[in-house]
Amino acid sequence: MSPAEFDRFARSYDEDLAKSLAVTGESREFYAQKRIDWTAQCVGHLGRPVRRILDYGCGDGANVPMLASRFDAEHVLGVDVSAESIAVARQTKAEPKMQFLCTSEWTPDGTVDLAFTNGVFHHIPPKERVACLEAIRRSLEPGGLFAFWENNPWNPGTQFVMSRCAFDEHAIKISPRHAKKLLSSAGFKILRTDSLFYFPRRLSFLRPAEALLRPLPLGGQYLVLCENAG
Numbered sequence: 001m002s003p004a005e006f007d008r009f010a011r012s013y014d015e016d017l018a019k020s021l022a023v024t025g026e027s028r029e030f031y032a033q034k035r036i037d038w039t040a041q042c043v044g045h046l047g048r049p050v051r052r053i054l055d056y057g058c059g060d061g062a063n064v065p066m067l068a069s070r071f072d073a074e075h076v077l078g079v080d081v082s083a084e085s086i087a088v089a090r091q092t093k094a095e096p097k098m099q100f101l102c103t104s105e106w107t108p109d110g111t112v113d114l115a116f117t118n119g120v121f122h123h124i125p126p127k128e129r130v131a132c133l134e135a136i137r138r139s140l141e142p143g144g145l146f147a148f149w150e151n152n153p154w155n156p157g158t159q160f161v162m163s164r165c166a167f168d169e170h171a172i173k174i175s176p177r178h179a180k181k182l183l184s185s186a187g188f189k190i191l192r193t194d195s196l197f198y199f200p201r202r203l204s205f206l207r208p209a210e211a212l213l214r215p216l217p218l219g220g221q222y223l224v225l226c227e228n229a230g
Ligand SMILES: C[S@@+](CC[C@H](N)C(=O)[O-])C[C@H]1O[C@@H](n2cnc3c(N)ncnc32)[C@H](O)[C@@H]1O
Pocket: 004, 005, 006, 007, 056, 057, 058, 059, 060, 062, 063, 079, 080, 081, 082, 085, 103, 117, 118, 119, 120, 123, 124, 132
């Protein structure tokens, strides 16, 4: 099997990401926690119980303990195409309720309440994206939720950060409009779309305005929250 693109970034991922995010003044943890908190808030409004979570494209597994803790989940499974990234995740995040698998070892089994993905699909070749989304949908319970987070090509700050990021060289960005089309064609029903991260730390006094800007598709990242309608 040929090595996955992220095998060569698995050990330096944290450092590479920190370098590209430095311009925003915020850390990887800041963005990860905000994404997970916003996901939890949206899921909370729907009143759905979340016991089993999938983190698709989990990389080094950094989101997995954060998801487990924020949702008080019974089980969080991280899957990734990069065997090296899964090795790092297994070494650094060892807790009984957390599990890590390569996509080649994973069989979607319809038991997941909430699937989560962040910054993964712009690394998947366009022709393979729907098949990956269908696998995620098959992993979900009927009516199970999917939080699809992506970097927004309509935001100039995102364009700048990605242009300086070591592992984004081959990224093919996905607009919010295109994401919704892809998700619908894979059998998801779109529930809501929000965009976050408008202002860097030095403009943090403007962040209260983000609540008003959230429905516009212009933030640094966006969430499409959808459900398994298949
Ligand atoms: C930018 S990293 C994001 C890692 C993690 N989601 C995070 O938020 O820190 C993109 C990840 O997507 C993974 N990836 C790329 N193509 C994939 C695929 N077809 N299936 C699963 N994971 C994939 C890469 O191996 C890499 O770990």
